[in-house]
Amino acid sequence: MSAGFSIESLNKAQRKAVLALKGPVLILAGAGTGKTRTVTCRMSALLENGVKAENVLAVTFTNKSAAEMAERVMGMVGKKRGKALTVCTFHSLCLRILKRDIESLGYKKKFAVMAGGDQTGMIRQLIVRKGGRQINLKPGEVMSEISKAKNAELPLSGIEDELIAEIAVAYQNELRAQNAVDFDDLLLLGERVLREYPEVRVYWQDKFRYVTVDEFQDTNSLQMKLLQQLVGEPYNICVVGDDDQSIYGWRGAQVANILQFERFFPNPKIIRLEENYRSTQAVLEVANSLIRHNLGRREKKLKPTIPGGDLVRLVSMPGDQEEAEWIVSEIVMQREEGRVLEDFAILFRTNGQIRKMEEVLREEKIPYRMVGAQSFYDRKEVRDVLSYVQVLNQPELDIPLLRILNSPPRGIGNTTSMAALDWSREKDQSIWETLIDGDFLFQVSKKVRNSIQTFTSQVEGVRRSLIDGMHAGIVMDQWLREMDFHEWLMRQCKTDKEKDARREGVSTTIASLTEAIKKGKSLSDFLDQAALDAEKEDDLEKKSGVTLITLHAAKGLEYPIVYLVGLEEGILPHKRSLEEGTRDEERRLLYVGITRAQEKMTMTYCATRVKWGKEEACEASSFIGELNPDWVHEEGYEDIMGAEASEEELRGFFSAMSAILDD
DNA sequence: ATTTCCTATCTTTTT
DNA sequence: GATAGGAAAT
Numbered sequence: 001m002s003a004g005f006s007i008e009s010l011n012k013a014q015r016k017a018v019l020a021l022k023g024p025v026l027i028l029a030g031a032g033t034g035k036t037r038t039v040t041c042r043m044s045a046l047l048e049n050g051v052k053a054e055n056v057l058a059v060t061f062t063n064k065s066a067a068e069m070a071e072r073v074m075g076m077v078g079k080k081r082g083k084a085l086t087v088c089t090f091h092s093l094c095l096r097i098l099k100r101d102i103e104s105l106g107y108k109k110k111f112a113v114m115a116g117g118d119q120t121g122m123i124r125q126l127i128v129r130k131g132g133r134q135i136n137l138k139p140g141e142v143m144s145e146i147s148k149a150k151n152a153e154l155p156l157s158g159i160e161d162e163l164i165a166e167i168a169v170a171y172q173n174e175l176r177a178q179n180a181v182d183f184d185d186l187l188l189l190g191e192r193v194l195r196e197y198p199e200v201r202v203y204w205q206d207k208f209r210y211v212t213v214d215e216f217q218d219t220n221s222l223q224m225k226l227l228q229q230l231v232g233e234p235y236n237i238c239v240v241g242d243d244d245q246s247i248y249g250w251r252g253a254q255v256a257n258i259l260q261f262e263r264f265f266p267n268p269k270i271i272r273l274e275e276n277y278r279s280t281q282a283v284l285e286v287a288n289s290l291i292r293h294n295l296g297r298r299e300k301k302l303k304p305t306i307p308g309g310d311l312v313r314l315v316s317m318p319g320d321q322e323e324a325e326w327i328v329s330e331i332v333m334q335r336e337e338g339r340v341l342e343d344f345a346i347l348f349r350t351n352g353q354i355r356k357m358e359e360v361l362r363e364e365k366i367p368y369r370m371v372g373a374q375s376f377y378d379r380k381e382v383r384d385v386l387s388y389v390q391v392l393n394q395p396e397l398d399i400p401l402l403r404i405l406n407s408p409p410r411g412i413g414n415t416t417s418m419a420a421l422d423w424s425r426e427k428d429q430s431i432w433e434t435l436i437d438g439d440f441l442f443q444v445s446k447k448v449r450n451s452i453q454t455f456t457s458q459v460e461g462v463r464r465s466l467i468d469g470m471h472a473g474i475v476m477d478q479w480l481r482e483m484d485f486h487e488w489l490m491r492q493c494k495t496d497k498e499k500d501a502r503r504e505g506v507s508t509t510i511a512s513l514t515e516a517i518k519k520g521k522s523l524s525d526f527l528d529q530a531a532l533d534a535e536k537e538d539d540l541e542k543k544s545g546v547t548l549i550t551l552h553a554a555k556g557l558e559y560p561i562v563y564l565v566g567l568e569e570g571i572l573p574h575k576r577s578l579e580e581g582t583r584d585e586e587r588r589l590l591y592v593g594i595t596r597a598q599e600k601m602t603m604t605y606c607a608t609r610v611k612w613g614k615e616e617a618c619e620a621s622s623f624i625g626e627l628n629p630d631w632v633h634e635e636g637y638e639d640i641m642g643a644e645a646s647e648e649e650l651r652g653f654f655s656a657m658s659a660i661l662d663d
Numbered sequence: 664a665t666t667t668c669c670t671a672t673c674t675t676t677t678t
Numbered sequence: 679g680a681t682a683g684g685a686a687a688t
Contacts, residue, residue: 024675062677062678085670090678092678115678136672138672138673183677183678184678187678247676248676248677248678250675250676251676251677253678272677275677350674350675350676351675351676353674409665411664412664415664416664532678533678550675551676552674552675552676552677571675573673574674574675574676575674575675576674585676589676611674612672612673612674617665642666
């Protein structure tokens with residue numbers, strides 16, 4: 001076998017997984033047990049055994065892990081064959097399926113994906129229109145109800161809360177009117193088109209004869225149904241996951257999918273990977289002792305291959321300021337001992353906790369990279385630019401058009417856009433059609449008419465030059481200049497830092513547009529990708545420094561030295577999980593956090609923490625009592641500072657000594 | 664129509 | 679302590 005990997009380098013269980021190519025396979029892979037390695041070797045083995053790369057599909061959960069897996073397989077089987085494989089997320093898979101056949105479901109072929117801020121904005125508007133303001137209804141709540149209903153394949157009108165149901169129905173009508181879909185629709189419609197149209201199903205089943213699903217514990221019931229449609233007999237499906245790392249229950253993930261895999265695909269080969277190559281015994285003992293407290297899991301234990309190791313440290317802090325300062329001082333110290341900044345990661349439960357840490361790192365001039373904070377494509381200026389691109393591509397889309405209509409200000413204010421909106425509703429046409437509608441223009445003031453016509457002819461002019469074959473990146477850049485977009489943007493910024501960030505956001509967006517066009521993608525392709533991508537991958541990978549990351553985003557990653565901060569009741573476990581009775585998931589979250597560490601693990605908790613500008617008292621997390629004390633070393637703030645003080649005294653002593661000796 | 668100032672709310676986690 | 683949306687002033 002001329003495989004790009006050596007079978008000898010795998011352990012027995014891994015080997016078994018790599019060789020089980022046909023039929024359903026369930027790989028239970030604990031943290032750090034060489035899961036990715038095994039999966040990529042297995043895919044490589046498929047190709048070695050004569051399976052065509054075009055017939056192989058790997059589904060992952062994030063774009064990032066898709067990219068990573070694709071890269072690793074390519075490294076094994078060569079670029080040419082690697083490129084023919086399909087490695088993508090559930091959502092982008094459905095996007096592909098729908099691009100081919102969405103017309104069967106009554107949508108027009110060119111549909112848009114609505115996500116992030118646009119979606120929130122739309123819901124917010126509807127809340128106001130339907131009078132949900134008074135009862136303080138939050139967009140997030142409405143969205144999660146809609147999502148729940150869609151994932152359960154229940155009608156939106158059946159949502160228990162009448163007002164939410166009404167808003168949900170209006171939301172869906174609005175999407176439908178705009179020929180747009182949201183994230184859940186992608187899955188919902190993807191599954192539906194496969195189920196209802198045998199020829200579509202056969203096409204995709206025939207294309208993807210070998211399917212692999214990574215992070216299977218995170219799939220929800222809809223994704224499971226999709227898989228059932230996608231994978232036909234003889235069920236060449238391999239799923240990989242770890243029920244102990246299921247941390248997306250709030251998004252509808254069903255641990256049952258992994259616990260009862262055999263219910264969906266008969267007689268699977270079940271393979272357990274339990275030998276951990278990532279962490280020291282100390283780290284694993286603590287992780288195991290914690291996760292043991294969860295009920296209803298597939299019993300398993302991570303077996304260490306690296307005996308001993310430093311004890312896991314548990315440090316109490318007076319406040320979050322001290323917590324941040326102490327961790328940074330530790331990093332500085334260890335860097336002086338030869339550690340590189342990329343070895344360190346600081347893990348958080350919520351994004352809000354990151355701020356303090358950032359502040360201190362900046363003071364100390366230590367570079368850092370953040371993962372899982374605000375999504376690049378959700379930044380204001382980026383969404384503005386993207387809205388412009390959307391309007392260029394398809395002016396009939398109301399949401400992006402409304403967004404840019406008066407930013408920068410061009411004399412088409414709120415009154416006018418509301419009038420246009422009403423008119424478009426009445427005539428059952430898009431707002432763009434209304435703006436070029438003579439009847440509509442006739443009934444507005446001359447001044448407003450002028451402003452509108454200036455704008456619409458601008459759009460038409462720019463669109464024409466696009467059709468003439470001008471480069472979209474250049475056209476967009478020129479147009480932004482023409483309307484003094486930058487100047488307007490800069491005027492809104494208070495600090496220089498903000499200015500830089502905004503400028504960078506705009507130029508990065510234009511740059512990635514330019515790049516996409518260069519690669520031969522259409523504007524629609526570019527916009528779809530922007531909607532599905534949470535992050536701009538390349539920046540994150542390239543940036544160096546200490547990693548700041550949420551526990552959720554950290555899954556699948558590893559770092560030599562890990563600090564896990566804010567181990568406090570109300571944060572981890574999160575207050576809301578206590579209300580919702582999902583404490584087990586919080587425990588898994590902590591488990592994921594601990595198992596990220598290769599060599600050194602430090603956890604901290606504070607007595608007080610500044611929340612919303614106010615100091616609040618905190619209590620140590622109840623999870624702390626569940627950790628095996630044999631492998632934990634507890635320290636107080638006084639101990640650490642005491643040690644440091646005596647070190648200083650010592651230094652003072654030495655300098656005094658040398659002064660004497662110099663004499 | 665646009666800017667500016669005030670206030671209520673926010674903090675789980677993400678495709 | 680930020681930020682978005684609303685009211686008030688220009």
